[in-house]
Amino acid sequence: MDQRRADKIRETLEQLIITGAFADGERLDEIRLSERFSVSRTPLREAFQMLAASGLLELVPRRGAYVRHPGIIELVEMFEVMAELEGMCGRLAARRLTNDGLGAIKQAAEDCETALGSGNADAYYSENERFHNLLYEASGNSFLAAEARKLQRRLQPFRRMQLRVRGRMKQSMDEHRTIVAALEAGNAGAAERALRDHIAVQGEKFNDLMAQYNQSKPKRAV
Amino acid sequence: MDQRRADKIRETLEQLIITGAFADGERLDEIRLSERFSVSRTPLREAFQMLAASGLLELVPRRGAYVRHPGIIELVEMFEVMAELEGMCGRLAARRLTNDGLGAIKQAAEDCETALGSGNADAYYSENERFHNLLYEASGNSFLAAEARKLQRRLQPFRRMQLRVRGRMKQSMDEHRTIVAALEAGNAGAAERALRDHIAVQGEKFNDLMAQYNQSKPKRAV
DNA sequence: ACTGCGTGTTTTGTATACAAAAATCTTGAC
DNA sequence: GTCAAGATTTTTGTATACAAAACACGCAGT
The missing domain is CATH 1.20.120.530 (GntR ligand-binding domain-like)
Structure with a gap:
């Protein structure tokens, strides 16, 4: 399971979330982001999973991924x-x-x-x-x-x-x-x-x- | 992101690992497991990600997923x-x-x-x-x-x-x-x-x- | 005008197809 | 017989195709 791209995306997204480039509560669009990073949705979604595991994203089933800044x-x-x-x-x-x-x-x-x-x-x-x-x-x-x-x-x-x-x-x-x-x-x-x-x-x-x-x-x- | 199947698989695998049905260090075969659960590799890999995040699996890039029992x-x-x-x-x-x-x-x-x-x-x-x-x-x-x-x-x-x-x-x-x-x-x-x-x-x-x-x-x- | 329903669109979740790396096997030289 | 290099097979990682659920919009009825 090579997280080469997925891991790179995770790091990038992590920084973007932490630095506040994405606002709290913002929904991350899979297609737009995959185009932005020039990858398919698959590694992007893997990155989502990891970010959710560390609490930076909230994955709502059938709804999407939402940025979760700690209050x-x-x-x-x-x-x-x-x-x-x-x-x-x-x-x-x-x-x-x-x-x-x-x-x-x-x-x-x-x-x-x-x-x-x-x-x-x-x-x-x-x-x-x-x-x-x-x-x-x-x-x-x-x-x-x-x-x-x-x-x-x-x-x-x-x-x-x-x-x-x-x-x-x-x-x-x-x-x-x-x-x-x-x-x-x-x-x-x-x-x-x-x-x-x-x-x-x-x-x-x-x-x-x-x-x-x-x-x-x-x-x-x- | 509906973890319906992925989540179910995660729980099942979690139990199998915890109860010791999978030995420590054992490599989990994506194809065999996906056949066993009658799903494709995609949700299975998502389950792997989650299990790795909680420390039950170790994901080695390009090598596979290994069961990780705590010593x-x-x-x-x-x-x-x-x-x-x-x-x-x-x-x-x-x-x-x-x-x-x-x-x-x-x-x-x-x-x-x-x-x-x-x-x-x-x-x-x-x-x-x-x-x-x-x-x-x-x-x-x-x-x-x-x-x-x-x-x-x-x-x-x-x-x-x-x-x-x-x-x-x-x-x-x-x-x-x-x-x-x-x-x-x-x-x-x-x-x-x-x-x-x-x-x-x-x-x-x-x-x-x-x-x-x-x-x-x-x-x-x- | 407002609400409830139905159709069409968007978006997520899953399956499958494909590419590339690792593992395995074969073959040949020593 | 052993080892190494190349070919073959597996297996992982990624892209794409497809199914189904959520959403949006319009329309009819009150």
Whole structure:
């Protein structure tokens, strides 16, 4: 089952949905899209399936595929779960972390600082992602790491957005230091709390951000 | 996109995989299966996609679909995450639970007791599932509830299996009482701990069970 | 004018046909 | 007898053809 084209289409559509090129609730026309991508409906529909599985589309039988942007409530819920997962990663990592693993995480944290110093938000974001991914792996639980990555990926655009909040980058960096210190000390409870708060604050900041930004967002028809 | 047939096939295949009718690592032949279900390859492939998304199949490009039974390590990892999710549900539920919600949960717990009294393991299992599902909902976080249900569903056959352990049903019931008491008292910490342990012990018991049972399980070729 | 029904169109779901890649088998050289 | 290269067969991925369900529009009746 070669997802060569289907997978490429999935990625493209994913970006289009995430970046908001498709509005919430919009119906995706199979024929028009297949013409746009110069493929038949078959790989396109496979892409639909995958996107639906990750929650970006809703497939209504005999009706079509509808873009499904998470509402503010769902987003807060997702951040809440993300905070828990990251906290769990921290707790486990504090107990299971090897010297090499800790070294890699410290390195990633330093790279974050460098990016922060240069004021490059994109670089900071990418290093930050690496920092967190290393942490997921350090939990020693591959399933947990995979789930965390999956959710992180879905929250990606919103995390990114909230880095724009004034002073958030610096605050985030401070939190990283707390996290690293807890990991280094092998303090599971402290690592868990630090990480949970680190994410939870993102959810809250995001909530604030949306409150002012998102005044007139049209809700999709069900 | 009418998954009428595709969805039916997915369910059937899901059961066949879960019950072990297909061995781990076995390659599923599209043509043979489509003949067996009297459908074309198209809906069958859609079913494959869905099963791959939930981790029951692995789709190797240009190679085919391979059954993917979780190994013992992955199962323990999944139980570990399940414990965390359920604990989180308990923590949130203890704070957010309404009187009606609490009543429903207490009722479900009682139904569990009834089933336990009658010695009917299947009934106990089904009531137990209801108890837990109510708890997920009571967390007030729909996304969390959905994730919990998804993982519960995937662990279902293994949870069921471990209920066969001697005295486990009674012990499980005692734990339910502790959980309900914590919820009733609105004690978030106690509810979280009780639920996390409730699931964690399942993972451990399961581990024991497998250690003796699973001596000569053939590992699939990668 | 509004509602209910029927026809025609659009669109989804499924089957089949076709292309290309992988697997298998055959044949020949050493 | 073994191994390798080429031909043949399977099998996957994609395109297209077809069936049926949903939708839209118009028309008749009240």
